[in-house]
Amino acid sequence: MGETSIGERPEPDAAGEGDGVIVTRSLTKRFRGGQLAVGGLDLTVPYGSVFGFLGPNGSGKTTTIRMLLGLIEPTSGTVRVLGRPMPRAARSVLPEVGALIEGPALYGFLSGRDNLLRYDAADPTSDPRTRRARVAGALERVGLTAAAGKKARAYSLGMKQRLGLAAALLRPRRLLVLDEPTNGLDPQGMREIRALIRELASDGTTVFLSSHLLDEIEQVCTHAAVMARGRLVTQGPVADLAAGARGRLVVRTPDVAEAARVLKEQGVGDVVAEEERVTGEVPGERDLADLNAALVRASVRVRGFGVERASLEDAFVALTGEGFDVAG
Amino acid sequence: MSRAETAVPGVRWRWTFGLFRSELLTTLRRWRTLALLGVLVAVPVLIGVAVRIETGGGAPGGGGGGEGPAFISQVTNNGLFLVFAALAATLPFFLPMAVAVVAGDAVAGEASAGTLRYLLVAPAGRTRLLLTKYATVLAFCLVATLAVAVSALTVGALLFPLGDLTTISGTRIGFAEGLVRALLIALVVSASLVGVAALGLFVSTLTNSGIAAMATTVGLLITVQILDHIPQLHALHPYFFSHYWLSFADLMREPVYWENLTRNLGLQALYAAVFGSAAWARFTAKDITS
Numbered sequence: 001m002g003e004t005s006i007g008e009r010p011e012p013d014a015a016g017e018g019d020g021v022i023v024t025r026s027l028t029k030r031f032r033g034g035q036l037a038v039g040g041l042d043l044t045v046p047y048g049s050v051f052g053f054l055g056p057n058g059s060g061k062t063t064t065i066r067m068l069l070g071l072i073e074p075t076s077g078t079v080r081v082l083g084r085p086m087p088r089a090a091r092s093v094l095p096e097v098g099a100l101i102e103g104p105a106l107y108g109f110l111s112g113r114d115n116l117l118r119y120d121a122a123d124p125t126s127d128p129r130t131r132r133a134r135v136a137g138a139l140e141r142v143g144l145t146a147a148a149g150k151k152a153r154a155y156s157l158g159m160k161q162r163l164g165l166a167a168a169l170l171r172p173r174r175l176l177v178l179d180e181p182t183n184g185l186d187p188q189g190m191r192e193i194r195a196l197i198r199e200l201a202s203d204g205t206t207v208f209l210s211s212h213l214l215d216e217i218e219q220v221c222t223h224a225a226v227m228a229r230g231r232l233v234t235q236g237p238v239a240d241l242a243a244g245a246r247g248r249l250v251v252r253t254p255d256v257a258e259a260a261r262v263l264k265e266q267g268v269g270d271v272v273a274e275e276e277r278v279t280g281e282v283p284g285e286r287d288l289a290d291l292n293a294a295l296v297r298a299s300v301r302v303r304g305f306g307v308e309r310a311s312l313e314d315a316f317v318a319l320t321g322e323g324f325d326v327a328g
Numbered sequence: 329m330s331r332a333e334t335a336v337p338g339v340r341w342r343w344t345f346g347l348f349r350s351e352l353l354t355t356l357r358r359w360r361t362l363a364l365l366g367v368l369v370a371v372p373v374l375i376g377v378a379v380r381i382e383t384g385g386g387a388p389g390g391g392g393g394g395e396g397p398a399f400i401s402q403v404t405n406n407g408l409f410l411v412f413a414a415l416a417a418t419l420p421f422f423l424p425m426a427v428a429v430v431a432g433d434a435v436a437g438e439a440s441a442g443t444l445r446y447l448l449v450a451p452a453g454r455t456r457l458l459l460t461k462y463a464t465v466l467a468f469c470l471v472a473t474l475a476v477a478v479s480a481l482t483v484g485a486l487l488f489p490l491g492d493l494t495t496i497s498g499t500r501i502g503f504a505e506g507l508v509r510a511l512l513i514a515l516v517v518s519a520s521l522v523g524v525a526a527l528g529l530f531v532s533t534l535t536n537s538g539i540a541a542m543a544t545t546v547g548l549l550i551t552v553q554i555l556d557h558i559p560q561l562h563a564l565h566p567y568f569f570s571h572y573w574l575s576f577a578d579l580m581r582e583p584v585y586w587e588n589l590t591r592n593l594g595l596q597a598l599y600a601a602v603f604g605s606a607a608w609a610r611f612t613a614k615d616i617t618s
Contacts, residue, residue, distance in 0.1 A: 031615075069449045071616040094451035101449070105442025109358060121350035122450035122457075128346050167446060 020044040021175050021206040022068060027077035029063050037063040039230045041077070045208055045223070050201045052217035052238065053210040055227035061210050062102055065179055069099055082174060095125045098173040100181055104164025108153030112144055112163050115152050119167045126171060138166040143192065157184035165193065176200060177208045182216060194220050226319055233319045249288070251278045251295065252304035259300045266294050282307055347452060351464045355430060364426040365475050371422060372414035372480035379403050380487045406493045407484025408503070411510045412580065414480035415473070415517050419573050420553065423472055423517070424524045428545035430468045431528025434461040435611065437538030439618040454612045462604065465525040473518035477510065499582040509579055516576045520592060523569035523599030524549060530607040536618040569599050
């Protein structure tokens with residue numbers, strides 16, 4: 001259906017293009033004043049994935065999310081969500097999309113329940129007859145039933161975050177766009193929200209999740225994309241991204257110099273001696289037990305010996321050449 | 329699979345009304361709106377009590393009637409005149425200020441609270457949301473005017489006699505007819521606020537700060553009122569939204585003198601069209617970054 005004679009890039013208006021819930025092509029946003037927020041973004045979010053969207057502050061994540069939802073008009077390029085062009089098809093696309101954008105925004109003088117009733121009333125396709133029941137269901141789902149009658153002003157940050165999530169869950173959605181959904185939650189709350197995300201994903205909802213917590217992405221996401229300075233650095237299955245950065249052999253010992261010498265002798269590459277520990281590349285062929293035996297034979301006092309798993313963070317640093325701003 | 333596909337498009341009208349109802353209730357539940365309405369209700373009480381004290385022991389007919397708002401000298405004879413006096417006293421400033429605050433806050437207030445982005449991804453639809461906002465501000469014009477009128481009528485009935493009244497032209501009309509005129513006047517006064525409402529809504533689409541939008545609209549209101557009193561600018565006066573405001577008194581003439589009344593309503597319609605279109609053009613093309 002999507003085949004065109006122009007080239008391998010699908011024509012933006014071709015029906016059933018690709019198989020992404022979200023497909024952007026050369027998406028670019030330049031704000032007034034010429035500042036480039038997002039440049040040439042080609043993003044493909046597969047159906048049914050939990051897609052992690054990573055990047056340091058100011059890398060263009062939020063601008064991208066706002067373009068996906070029709071809040072910001074792209075300078076050039078195209079966005080298709082659920083197979084339809086945005087922002088043109090916003091009226092038919094957005095009722096099927098739940099969103100949490102840059103934290104929750106609530107009417108402080110209204111109760112949690114009234115906040116949800118108002119957001120639901122704003123959707124012209126939602127059924128007013130089932131409104132109260134759906135609001136009650138959404139509150140239940142995020143654990144706010146007991147606080148539903150309280151003014152939103154009195155909510156803690158975590159409760160506001162939950163209420164924002166509840167607004168995204170007012171009706172069954174095919175896509176959830178969640179910007180930092182666990183922000184402000186305590187560890188227990190984070191676990192609950194992650195469990196909720198997994199549950200939604202297992203129902204077939206595609207989840208597009210932006211986060212600065214790399215372990216969150218590793219725990220929850222099947223796919224991820226990394227942005228830096230307005231450009232897409234990489235995207236793909238999380239397992240592939242993490243595999244790009246390999247694990248490291250770590251030896252804990254007081255005899256650092258001697259250990260480093262032995263490891264080099266045994267053919268371990270990129271040996272780095274640090275205080276009380278030596279790290280190096282995991283050798284491909286050799287049995288790690290032999291390495292340990294060689295160390296002991298050389299009278300190196302070994303306190304610990306093992307392989308540190310490569311994290312997405314390592315992959316991230318390797319890709320962007322910069323640290324991750326955890327403060328965001 | 330999705331609910332949207334099973335929805336019946338024909339029922340949309342009721343849902344649009346649902347957003348309007350939500351909008352109106354939300355507006356009326358803000359403490360700011362309630363405070364404004366409280367001030368508007370208090371003005372007739374103050375006028376009524378002041379007139380009552382002033383004329384308490386003295387002769388009816390109330391002395392130096394040349395000062396103060398129109399109609400005030402007649403209040404002691406007939407409590408119904410307190411409605412006209414109160415509307416004449418609040419129309420130059422209190423009423424339009426209340427409308428300017430509500431209209432200025434309409435879009436900008438949601439933008440600064442961040443709730444605008446959630447309404448738009450709900451999706452409220454930009455045109456639909458703006459129309460709902462304008463309809464709500466217009467409803468507030470009516471509510472605010474009626475708050476003054478009903479308060480004045482209540483205070484007038486409690487403190488002063490009611491009965492037949494004398495029109496500005498000197499003829500006498502019955503109390504029932506007087507009530508009808510009072511209602512008509514209230515409607516004309518609230519229609520006089522349509523221009524300020526449209527102006528405020530337009531200003532509201534220009535900024536992401538509710539306070540800035542409210543202050544700008546109230547500032548424009550005051551500026552126009554001052555300019556309207558500078559004789560050298562008389563060529564511009566007919567285009568100021570406040571210029572014909574006090575023409576509502578012409579409804580108390582016998583026969584009614586329509587010329588300035590229709591000019592006023594025409595001018596308000598012009599403001600609504602111009603600034604309504606400007607607000608629409610701005611709001612539908614705006615990048616929502618708040």
